[in-house]
Amino acid sequence: xxxxxxxxxxxxxxxxxxxxxxxxxxxxxxxxxxxxxxxxxxxxxxxxxxxxxxxxxxxxxxxxxxxxxxxxxxxxxxxxxxxxxxxxxxxxxxxxxxxxxxxxxxxxxxxxxxxxxxxxxxxxxxxxxxxxxxxxxxxxxxxxxxxxxxxxxxxxxxxxxxxxxxxxxxxxxxxxxxxxxxxxxxxxxxxxxxxxxxxxxxxxxxxxxxxxx
Numbered sequence: 669x670x671x672x673x674x675x676x677x678x679x680x681x682x683x684x685x686x687x688x689x690x691x692x693x694x695x696x697x698x699x700x701x702x703x704x705x706x707x708x709x710x711x712x713x714x715x716x717x718x719x720x721x722x723x724x725x726x727x728x729x730x731x732x733x734x735x736x737x738x739x740x741x742x743x744x745x746x747x748x749x750x751x752x753x754x755x756x757x758x759x760x761x762x763x764x765x766x767x768x769x770x771x772x773x774x775x776x777x778x779x780x781x782x783x784x785x786x787x788x789x790x791x792x793x794x795x796x797x798x799x800x801x802x803x804x805x806x807x808x809x810x811x812x813x814x815x816x817x818x819x820x821x822x823x824x825x826x827x828x829x830x831x832x833x834x835x836x837x838x839x840x841x842x843x844x845x846x847x848x849x850x851x852x853x854x855x856x857x858x859x860x861x862x863x864x865x866x867x868x869x870x871x872x873x874x875x876x877x878x879x880x881x
Contacts, residue, residue, distance in 0.1 A: 670720035743849035748879035777807035779829030
């Protein structure tokens with residue numbers, strides 16, 4: 669049986685505990701044994717190297733050196749990493765080693781909660797199969813991203829809330845490799861109510877499964 673570790677914490681506005689239980693339910697449906705923790709100390713356990721998947725659901729927190737070293741070593745060794753929104757890519761702002769693994773870091777969401785468009789750039793990819801572009805209401809993430817990411821969906825900034833961003837095409841969903849490990853990320857999902865949006869939920873669920881060893 670495949671095993672997944674879900675670690676939640678940090679800023680409460682992203683509803684991390686509720687999100688952890690939703691993600692656990694998604695994975696259990698596919699036969700995973702899931703473990704939910706709420707401390708970064710879980711990342712220091714050598715046993716995570718035997719997991720199929722790790723899902724961080726943590727925002728604006730800190731991680732100790734031995735924790736991030738063990739986590740990144742596990743992913744380099746083949747453990748999958750997957751997550752969403754600031755719960756994965758605004759998790760440890762001070763840890764460049766963690767950001768290097770994830771492939772991106774949040775920097776702004778001009779206008780806060782707004783209506784925007786998500787465009788599918790890789791309709792041929794299994795994660796995006798059968799999906800087309802869709803309208804979305806949430807934070808439109810402006811991110812610093814790794815050019816080696818394989819981008820599956822993007823959004824285009826109108827410049828209404830930050831004029832210098834007008835016309836910028838920003839990745840929304842990507843996947844990548846971190847040595848032997850698969851890494852998946854979607855910037856959708858500010859609060860757990862967004863799991864009710866079919867496209868958001870489908871993309872994340874497929875991404876979790878793609879990333880898992």
